[in-house]
Amino acid sequence: MKPKVVILCGGKGTRLREETENKPKPLVKVGNFPILWHIMKHYAHYGYSDFILCLGYKGELIKDYFINYKFYRWDLQLNLKYGIKSFMQDMVEVEDWDITFADTGQETNTGGRVKKIEKYIDGDYFFLTYGDGLSNVNLHELEKFFLRKDKIGVITGIRPRSKYGEIAVDPKGVITEFKEKPLLDNFINGGFCVFSRKIFDYMDENCILEKEVFEQLVSMRELAVYVHEGFWKCMDTYKDYQELNKMWYSGNSPWKVY
Template sequence: MKPKVVILCGGKGTRLREETEYKPKPLVTVGRMPILWHIMKHYAHYGFNDFVLCLGYKGDHIKEFFLNYKLRRWDLQLNLKHGTKFFTQDEEEEVEDWNIIFAETGLETNTGGRIKKIEKYIDGDYFFLTYGDGLSDVNIKELEQFFLQQSKIGVMTGVKPQSKYGEIAVDTNGTIIEFKEKPLLNNYINGGFCVFDRKIFNYMDENCILEEEVLKQLVNEQQLVLYKYNGFWKCMDTYKDYKELNQMWQNGNSPWKVY
């Protein structure tokens, strides 16, 4: 049995208000498709196509997107007696073979609480977890194998984010000797793309915060391991990030598009 992929989709995306005023953040588009779709395509590329979406803010929009998936994407022929027939733009294009559980986890629920609420849907020994706003080209199969080798409760993918500012180096006289435009920072941060043993549910209640309470407890018990990843990773946190990701897509420079 392959592990399920749990995606946190319930946040309000307040720092991306230009796009999230009328839709949930995971439905903000990169190209013509939501960032959530890109994330799911990534996991499905490696053979993981059983998803649990933890819904919250405007979660009904996410349900409606997938319920009307064919209607949005393909040409349609309607016969009032016999029903509908869909035509793809590309004859080789197929409908994704995805199983999706849409779990209503509450409007104000914290991240850990959202995960605790979907415990009943996790029927394997471990599961994947990520956020509904981060793109990467991390190899999911290699991440899974790393987790299986650790014998720990959790593995978190650590990434080095790009600085928002240029970095200047000067000599003793104050003369600039080097300038780096938005270099990668030295420390790793939580990039999502986690793998957890189902034992993690024992550390949770429906009010907990994953990043504050649960992960810190795992750290204290030496049950959390970092999977260091130096490849592509970018989070759509602000409108500037949204513009940058869409510019990358338009330019054909989309490192996350491994599918």
């Protein structure tokens, strides 16, 4: 049995208010599809197609998108008296995904959202990621790494780029080197995690995953990092939204492994 994929979809995306005023962040589009769809396509490409979506802010719109998925994608002809008559074009094969929509609350913290879906996890471990990050991380290798490490959790570590140019200066104040937005030395949490179901023992419905839970696992040496040197980008701001869409429309979409 393949592990389920839990995606955190409940945040308000306040730093992307231009797009999230009337819809949840996971429904913000990259190209013609919501960023959530791209994330799910990535997992499904590797054979993981049983999803649990942790809903919160405007979660009903995420339900609506998938319940009416075919109607949103294709032209159709409608007879008001008898209902839908026909689609106006041949449909490509629809994704064979199983989706559990879990209402995890409007103001629930990340750890609390995960705790609330414990009842839907029927395997020994599961994937977890955020509904706003794209990557070309190899999920088969990530799963193998998790099983090999035999820890409660593995997170994908990303080396971010500096937002600024970096200069080196000699004792006389002369610049000896200039690097435009270099890669930083430390890693950040890029999502794309794998967790043993043991993690639920360290959670309650008010906890913050990245604080109380991760800190406790670190103190126990039960959290490992899978280093990913390839593409990764989070849609955190409107600028990120513009950059991802520019990539998509230019035909340069490094996350598109499917």
